[in-house]
Amino acid sequence: xxxxxxxxxxxxxxxxxxxxxxxxxxxxxxxxxxxxxxxxxxxxxxxxxxxxxxxxxxxxxxxxxxxxxxxxxxxxxxxxxxxxxxxxxxxxxxxxxxxxxxxxxxxxxxxxxxxxxxxxxxxxxxxxxxxxxxxxxxxxxxxxxxxxxxxxxxxxxxxxxxxxxxxxxxxxxxxxxxxxxxxxxxxxxxxxxxxxxxxxxxxxxxxxxxxxxxxxxxxxxxxxxxxxxxxxxxxxxxxxxxxxxxxxxxxxxxxxxxxxxxxxxxxxxx
Amino acid sequence: xxxxxxxxxxxxxxxxxxxxxxxxxxxxxxxxxxxxxxxxxxxxxxxxxxxxxxxxxxxxxxxxxxxxxxxxxxxxxxxxxxxxxxxxxxxxxxxxxxxxxxxxxxxxxxxxxxxxxxxxxxxxxxxxxxxxxxxxxxxxxxxxxxxxxxxxxxxxxxxxxxxxxxxxxxxxxxxxxxxxxxxxxxxxxxxxxxxxxxxxxxxxxxxxxxxxxxxxxxxxxxxxxxxxxxxxxxxxxxxxxxxxxxxxxxxxxxxxxxxxxxxxxxxxxxxxxxxxxxxxxxxxxxxxxxxxxxxxxxxxxxxxxxxxxxxxxxxxx
Numbered sequence: 171x172x173x174x175x176x177x178x179x180x181x182x183x184x185x186x187x188x189x190x191x192x193x194x195x196x197x198x199x200x201x202x203x204x205x206x207x208x209x210x211x212x213x214x215x216x217x218x219x220x221x222x223x224x225x226x227x228x229x230x231x232x233x234x235x236x237x238x239x240x241x242x243x244x245x246x247x248x249x250x251x252x253x254x255x256x257x258x259x260x261x262x263x264x265x266x267x268x269x270x271x272x273x274x275x276x277x278x279x280x281x282x283x284x285x286x287x288x289x290x291x292x293x294x295x296x297x298x299x300x301x302x303x304x305x306x307x308x309x310x311x312x313x314x315x316x317x318x319x320x321x322x323x324x325x326x327x328x329x330x331x332x333x334x335x336x337x338x339x340x341x342x343x344x345x346x347x348x349x350x351x352x353x354x355x356x357x358x359x360x361x362x363x364x365x366x367x368x369x370x371x372x373x374x375x376x377x378x379x380x381x382x383x384x385x386x387x388x389x390x391x392x393x394x395x396x397x398x399x400x401x402x403x404x405x406x407x408x409x410x411x412x413x414x415x416x417x418x419x420x421x422x423x424x425x426x427x428x429x430x431x432x433x434x435x436x437x438x439x440x
Numbered sequence: 441x442x443x444x445x446x447x448x449x450x451x452x453x454x455x456x457x458x459x460x461x462x463x464x465x466x467x468x469x470x471x472x473x474x475x476x477x478x479x480x481x482x483x484x485x486x487x488x489x490x491x492x493x494x495x496x497x498x499x500x501x502x503x504x505x506x507x508x509x510x511x512x513x514x515x516x517x518x519x520x521x522x523x524x525x526x527x528x529x530x531x532x533x534x535x536x537x538x539x540x541x542x543x544x545x546x547x548x549x550x551x552x553x554x555x556x557x558x559x560x561x562x563x564x565x566x567x568x569x570x571x572x573x574x575x576x577x578x579x580x581x582x583x584x585x586x587x588x589x590x591x592x593x594x595x596x597x598x599x600x601x602x603x604x605x606x607x608x609x610x611x612x613x614x615x616x617x618x619x620x621x622x623x624x625x626x627x628x629x630x631x632x633x634x635x636x637x638x639x640x641x642x643x644x645x646x647x648x649x650x651x652x653x654x655x656x657x658x659x660x661x662x663x664x665x666x667x668x669x670x671x672x673x674x675x676x677x678x679x680x681x682x683x684x685x686x687x688x689x690x691x692x693x694x695x696x697x698x699x700x701x702x703x704x705x706x707x708x709x710x711x712x713x714x715x716x717x718x719x720x721x722x723x724x725x726x727x728x729x730x731x732x733x734x735x736x737x738x739x740x741x742x743x744x745x746x747x748x749x750x751x752x753x754x755x756x757x
Contacts, residue, residue, distance in 0.1 A: 180585065183510035183541045193539040200532035201525065272523040275490055276580065279517055280540045282489040282506035440490035 185281055190290040193280075198294055201267075204260065208298070211256040211343075212306040215249035219310030222248050223317040230321045239323040243332055243403055246311040247339040253306070254346040257299050258367045261350025264291050266360040278440045288355060288435055292348055292428060299347045304340035311336055334413060335401040342397030345420045346371065349393065352427030355435055396420050441466055441619055442487060442588065446496030449482050449643075456482045458643035459496070464621045464636075466587070469614045471634030471651070472623035473727060475735045479643040480623045481519070484590050488517050500588055510541040516581030518591045522573040526566030530557055530576050533565060538583055551579040570597030578606070588619040595626055607633045627724035631655075639727070641734020651723065658726030659719065663694045663702050666715035676709045677702065693719070 198204055222245045229236040265288075268274040281287050315324035325332055349370065354363040370393065378389045389395055390411050399416030402408065411419065442464035449457040457479040464470045474480050485491045487498045489505040497504070500515055508514045524533050534548045552558045555575040560568070565576065574597050581589060589610070595603045603626075610633055614620045624630050630637075630651075637654050639647040647654060667673050670692050674684045682696035694702055699718045706713045721729075 179542070179544055179547060180510070180513050183513045183543060183584065185510055185541055189542050190540050193536045196532060196536040196539060197525075197528075200529065200536070201527045203527055267525060267527075271525045273525045275485075275519055275523040276537060278490060279488050279523075280512055280537055282508075282511055439492060440485070 185283070185286070187286050187290065190281055190286040191294055194287075194290040194294040198264070198298065203263075207256050207260050208302055211253040211260075211299075212302055214256065215253045215303065215306035216310045216313070218249035218252060219246045219307075219314045220317070223314040226323070227317055227321050230323070236321075236323075239318070239321070241404065242315060242318050242323055242325045243311070243335050244401070245318070246314040247307065247335070247401055249306070249310060250303075250339050250343050253303065254343050254371065255368075257303070257343050257347040258350040258371065259364055260299075261295060261347040261352075262354040262363040262367055263360065264295055264351055265354040266358060266363050269358045270360055275440055284436050285432055288351075288428070288432055292351060295351060296344055296348055300340050300344040303343040304337065307336050307339050331403045331413075335403055338397070338400035338413065338417070341417070342393075342400060342420065345393065345397070345424055348424055349427050352424075352431040355431035390415075391419050393420065393423055396423070441502075442498065442500050442590075442621055443502075444483070444487075444496070444498040447483065447486065447493055447498050448495040449479070449486060449491060450494045455643050457486070457493075460640065460643070460645055461496075462638050462645060462648050464619055464638070466619040467614060467617050468635040469610050469620045469622060469633050470636040470638060471630045472621060472638050472640070473627075473630065473731075474623075474640040474646075475731050477642075478640045478731075478734065480640060481592055483640075484517070484519065484592050484621075484623065487590055488515060510584065512537070512541050512543070512586065513584035514586050515588045515590060516584060516586035517589075518574075518577040518581045518594055522565070522568075522577065524565045524573070524576065524580075526564065528565055529562050530565055530568070530579075531561040533576070534580060534583060537580055541584060543583055547583060547585075551582045554582060555579045571599060571602055574598055575602070578609075586618075589613065589621065591620075591622045593624055594622060595624060595629055603629060627722065627727055631723040639730065641731045644734070646730055646734060654730075655720055655723055655726050658729050659721045661696055661698055662719040662721075663697060663699045664715065664717045664719045665692045665694060665702055665706075665713060666690055667692070667706065667711055667713050669711045673706055673709070673711045673713075676705055676711065691715075 226236045226239060226245060230239065268277055277287050278284055311327070315326070318324035327333065350363070350367050353366045357363040357366060374392050375389070375394050378386070378392055381388060390399070390409065395410055396416040396419035399410040400413050400420065402410060402413065410416065444460045444462050447457055447460040448455070460479070460483060472480050482491060483498070486493050487500065487505065488511070505511055505515065531548065531552070534551065535545065538545070538548050549558070552561050555578050557572065557575055557579060560572065565573065568576065574594065578594060581591065594606055598606065607629065610620050610622065622634065634651055636650055637647060638645070639654070665673065668690055670686065670690045674686065674692055677684050677694055677697065682694065685693040685695070687693050697705075699716050703713060703716050
């Protein structure tokens with residue numbers, strides 16, 4: 171019985187971050203559910219953008235005006251409200267799927283230092299979700315603006331702040347995805363992590379809106395509103411941070427979330 | 441070589457592993473035995489850094505697992521239950537694992553061929569039978585061609601052909617000088633596969649010895665004799681420190697004398713002897729006996745066995 175022994179790869183075998191990235195990419199693209207969810211996020215982004223723009227035009231034709239024409243870029247980004255859920259849940263599943271199937275023991279057994287696994291997932295998923303979101307947003311933008319041009323309501327990509335808003339919209343969706351990853355690593359169960367994610371997206375804005383007086387300022391710093399600040403073009407009369415402020419706040423959320431996840435991942439038993 | 445020194449793991453008030461000290465040497469298959477809840481899986485998890493010991497340490501080749509630059513090329517592990525994502529194909533699963541260490545793709549094909557899963561490599565692992573899942577786990581453990589193999593219940597779910605295949609594989613790997621550490625509940629299989637045994641109960645070390653010695657100690661000097669003059673032979677043999685039990689019309693179980701001594705005593709008294717067999721208990725009996733005080737989770741009462749027949753001979757292994 172001949173057993174394959176292949177000592178030739180052993181001298182060069184070593185766990186490195188680039189190699190872990192390759193492994194995480196293989197993992198990401200080898201699950202049908204992941205691929206379908208990413209496609210769904212793209213479709214939702216483009217679809218909603220087109221629907222809202224078409225509805226705006228119809229509204230204009232009926233009433234001679236339409237409120238959404240005040241924020242033409244926003245109409246292209248509205249899909250983000252929904253794709254953020256898909257991408258956020260995907261971020262959760264990226265890690266909780268490993269815990270629920272026991273795969274985590276294989277992953278952490280192969281990479282006992284553990285952090286490369288978390289950061290490998292964050293980098294691979296972050297880049298992928300950003301690239302796909304941005305692609306979908308751009309498609310939504312160009313096709314949406316083409317529709318709005320029928321009623322002279324569209325903007326061009328070169329108009330002030332438009333590029334920043336589009337890049338920022340993709341960045342916000344990516345952030346939600348990475349916060350999903352962080353929550354999944356902290357909570358480790360699929361149900362609990364998704365509940366926490368949805369709580370962050372839907373419940374926190376409601377609760378903070380009830381805070382009295384100066385406490386209400388906290389609203390500016392929750393992810394939704396920080397993201398809103400990042401994509402706002404016309405900031406008259408809104409209570410948000412500046413776009414740069416929004417970006418910084420989102421980065422802080424990422425640092426805290428992934429930092430806490432990294433801490434617990436290395437400390438706890440697998 | 442795997443070395444545990446004062447290895448202890450506590451979960452709150454419960455001590456799962458209690459001051460374990462042992463060495464698993466290369467070149468032999470070492471069996472890791474114990475009742476459920478004895479701490480075997482916890483010990484193996486600590487060996488590969490999944491759980492952190494409360495006290496003490498367990499090292500491989502003198503190093504902690506996390507200090508290996510490419511751990512899968514040094515230690516291959518198969519833990520209980522499939523540690524695989526069910527939505528992924530077998531090939532992609534192994535590929536993802538291999539890529540972390542920089543192990544080439546052709547090695548993935550090699551280990552799939554080794555365990556006989558080449559034809560189903562592209563299928564979702566979720567559709568695998570228990571036996572196929574075990575084979576995949578073994579393939580994963582062999583990916584890095586490691587010098588140390590730690591296997592938790594590797595024969596679980598395998599058919600007799602598969603069980604024999606594993607036994608042959610492990611013994612061949614041990615003969616190559618690798619360190620093989622296997623836990624199992626299948627005593628009959630363990631007796632055939634392992635040469636050395638480490639037995640734990642309630643987290644503590646109960647025995648650390650060879651299979652032969654373990655069985656011998658549990659069996660004692662038990663000799664089965666069949667003679668037409670059994671009653672007379674029984675009287676002849678009776679002396680201090682010797683117990684003779686009549687087990688049938690013409691059979692005796694003698695405790696306290698070797699087969700040689702019984703044969704010589706019978707010859708000296710002119711008593712014909714038709715069967716003279718040193719009786720070994722099975723590994724299962726030896727194990728049950730030595731761990732009966734350490735069983736964490738007992739089953740209900742089993743019905744009392746019938747009076748043993750006169751034809752029990754030799755080891756049941």
